[in-house]
Structures are given as structure tokens and as C-alpha cells.
Amino acid sequence: MKYVGIVLISHSSKLVSGLLEIIRQVIHDVPIEVAGGTDEGEIGTSVEKIVTAIDRANVGNGVLVFYDLGSAMMNAEVALEMIDSNTVKIINAPLVEGAYVAAVESNMGKSLQDVYDAVMKEF
Amino acid sequence: MELHARDMVNWFELANEKIKQNKSYLTSLDQPIGDGDHGINMARGYQEAVNRLLAKEYSEPSEVLKDASMALLSKVGGASGPLYGTAFLKMAMAVKGKDYLDLESLSVGVKAALDGLKQRGKSETGEKTMIDVWSPVATYFSNPSSFHSNGLVETARTAMEKTKDTMATKGRASYFKEKSIGHIDPGSASSCYIFEALAEVIGEKE
Numbered sequence: 027m028k029y030v031g032i033v034l035i036s037h038s039s040k041l042v043s044g045l046l047e048i049i050r051q052v053i054h055d056v057p058i059e060v061a062g063g064t065d066e067g068e069i070g071t072s073v074e075k076i077v078t079a080i081d082r083a084n085v086g087n088g089v090l091v092f093y094d095l096g097s098a099m100m101n102a103e104v105a106l107e108m109i110d111s112n113t114v115k116i117i118n119a120p121l122v123e124g125a126y127v128a129a130v131e132s133n134m135g136k137s138l139q140d141v142y143d144a145v146m147k148e149f
Numbered sequence: 150m151e152l153h154a155r156d157m158v159n160w161f162e163l164a165n166e167k168i169k170q171n172k173s174y175l176t177s178l179d180q181p182i183g184d185g186d187h188g189i190n191m192a193r194g195y196q197e198a199v200n201r202l203l204a205k206e207y208s209e210p211s212e213v214l215k216d217a218s219m220a221l222l223s224k225v226g227g228a229s230g231p232l233y234g235t236a237f238l239k240m241a242m243a244v245k246g247k248d249y250l251d252l253e254s255l256s257v258g259v260k261a262a263l264d265g266l267k268q269r270g271k272s273e274t275g276e277k278t279m280i281d282v283w284s285p286v287a288t289y290f291s292n293p294s295s296f297h298s299n300g301l302v303e304t305a306r307t308a309m310e311k312t313k314d315t316m317a318t319k320g321r322a323s324y325f326k327e328k329s330i331g332h333i334d335p336g337s338a339s340s341c342y343i344f345e346a347l348a349e350v351i352g353e354k355e
């Protein structure tokens with residue numbers, strides 16, 4: 027089964043790897059990729075990391091992109107323009123709970139739009 | 150007044166020098182109302198831009214702007230990365246195909262950059278961001294007959310100083326609400342160096 031992929035962007039790589047751990051305890055098969063910190067491993071965000079994460083998470087059913095603050099959203103938008111894909115959506119929702127809800131919904135085999143709507147309905 | 154590709158490279162080199170010299174000042178502006186990384190971010194990004202620009206030969210200003218934009222997008226690491234990256238990319242697109250830039254085409258380029266900043270930041274003037282410098286500068290450029298490089302510096306500096314009196318409603322500083330009043334916006338200060346550098350490049354040709 028193909029699932030909607032999920033990308034977690036944060037200024038801190040520890041934050042998203044921790045979040046991924048929490049989700050992976052429950053959801054095993056949904057593709058989830060992280061883009062945390064800058065290329066130098068410092069606090070910040072990196073367009074390149076985001077583009078790579080989106081590519082990896084997309085197994086054909088689209089990707090939902092979560093972010094934490096400020097530049098994370100702007101860099102997610104830049105990444106989207108570079109990829110030029112209409113199967114990727116950035117979502118403005120709480121990172122931790124939102125991503126958790128999305129993983130569970132995606133695991134049910136729902137479409138990108140349905141996963142998106144389910145998260146938006148929750149918050 | 151004609152700015153050729155090598156003058157554009159010179160612009161980025163001069164701006165890089167100013168940013169490097171004022172790296173700790175820029176960072177100190179970002180400490181009370183942000184995360185204290187603006188000088189570090191800008192110095193890293195501009196150095197990378199200059200490294201890339203000096204490693205290539207250019208025949209068109211637009212190509213210089215595009216490569217600089219890509220370097221800033223990938224190396225800055227803070228909000229100013231996607232913001233300046235978008236600004237210079239839009240400027241590059243607006244002047245594509247031109248062998249050199251005169252005041253008219255620079256004006257078109259700066260306006261396109263300003264629009265790019267607004268779109269990327271989802272912000273307008275008066276929100277205590279770099280837009281507060283780019284906007285009056287774009288207006289100043291829009292009247293080429295009365296343009297002078299000294300006037301460009303004046304316009305940018307006055308606009309930067311004015312950000313001290315406003316409250317931030319966008320970016321990290323917006324979390325500080327009223328407490329953001331009384332501090333110069335770091336992005337406006339770096340934008341000011343960028344326009345001071347441009348004024349020097351133009352000034353040599355006046």
C-alpha cells in the first residue's frame with residue numbers, strides 16, 4: 027500500500043528526530059522524513075534539506091509538510107516552488123500533534139486532501 | 150550610468166565587506182528582539198555568494214543576481230535567506246536579457262525584489278522588517294531624473310532608523326510585541342549595508 031508522505035521541518039534536528047521517534051512507536055509504514063537545522067547542523071532551516079526530505083517522502087501519493095517557525099515556512103515555500111509539484115501541501119498546524127494526527131490518518135490509506143482536512147479539522 | 154555584470158559582482162563584494170565588518174553589530178541588533186544570529190547568517194550567506202560569483206565569468210547582470218540568490222537561499226539559514234534569495238531572484242528575472250542596467254532597469258529590478266519580499270514574508274511596510282527599507286528605496290529609484298547615490302544612502306539610512314520607532318508584527322521580533330519598540334530591525338540594517346554598497350558602485354559612475 028502507498029501512503030501519503032509526511033515531512034517535518036524544524037529549526038532543530040533534535041526536535042524533529044524526537045518527534046519522529048514518538049510517531050514511529052505507533053506508525054511504522056508511512057514515509058516520514060525530517061529536515062531539521064541548517065546544512066552545518068546549526069539552528070535554522072535549509073531549503074536543500076527540505077527538498078530532499080520531500081523527494082524521499084513522496085512515494086506517489088503526495089506529501090504533507092509540517093513546520094515550526096518563521097523561516098521554516100518560507101523555506102518550505104521556496105522548496106515547493108523549486109520542486110514545482112502539485113502533490114505537495116504545506117500545512118499550518120501544530121507540529122507535534124498535527125504530524126501525529128497526519129501519520130495516523132495516512133496510515134489508514136487516505137488521500138492527501140483527506141489527511142490535510144482531517145488535521146485541519148482537529149485544530 | 151551603466152552597471153555591467155562585473156559591477157554587479159562588485160556590489161556583492163562591497164556588501165560582503167560591510168556585512169563582515171558589522172557582523173557582530175548585526176548580531177547584537179538581533180539579540181534583544183530575535184535569536185541573535187542575523188550577523189552570522191548574513192556573513193555566511195554573503196561570503197558564499199561572493200565565492201561563487203568570483204569563480205565564474207558573467208556577461209549579464211541577471212546571471213550574477215541569480216547565482217547570488219541561490220547562494221543566499223542555501224547558505225543563510227534564517228528568514229533572511231529565503232527573503233533575500235527571493236528578492237534577488239525576482240530582480241534577476243525582471244532584468245533578464247539586459248547587457249547592463251541603467252537607473253530605469255535598476256528601478257524595475259528593485260521594485261520586483263520588493264514585491265518578492267512582500268510575497269515571501271506575507272508582509273507589508275510598517276511591520277518592522279527589511280521591507281521598511283526596500284520600500285522607500287524602491288520609491289526613490291522610481292524617479293531616475295532626481296536620483297543620486299548620496300540620496301540612496303540617505304533614504305536607506307533614514308528608513309532603517311525609523312524601524313526603531315515601530316512595533317514588529319512579522320518575524321521573530323513580533324513575539325516581543327511592544328518590547329520590540331526602541332530597537333532597530335536587524336534585517337533593515339543589513340539591507341541598509343546592501344544599498345550603501347550599491348550606492349558606492351553607482352557613485353563611481355556618476
Ligand SMILES: Nc1ncnc2c1ncn2[C@@H]1O[C@H](COP(=O)(O)OP(=O)(O)OP(=O)(O)O)[C@@H](O)[C@H]1O
Pocket residue numbers: 037070071095096097098179183184186187190191226227228229230232266269270271272277278279280319320321334335336337
Ligand atoms: N515575515 C517577514 N517578512 C519580511 N521580513 C521578515 C519577515 N520575518 C523576518 N524578516 C526579516 O528578517 C530579519 C531576521 O533575519 P534572520 O536571518 O535573523 O532570521 P531569523 O528571524 O533568525 O530566522 P528564523 O525564522 O529562522 O528564526 C528581520 O530583522 C526582518 O527584517
Ligand SMILES: [Mg+2]
Pocket residue numbers: 179183184185186187227321
Ligand atoms: Mg535571527
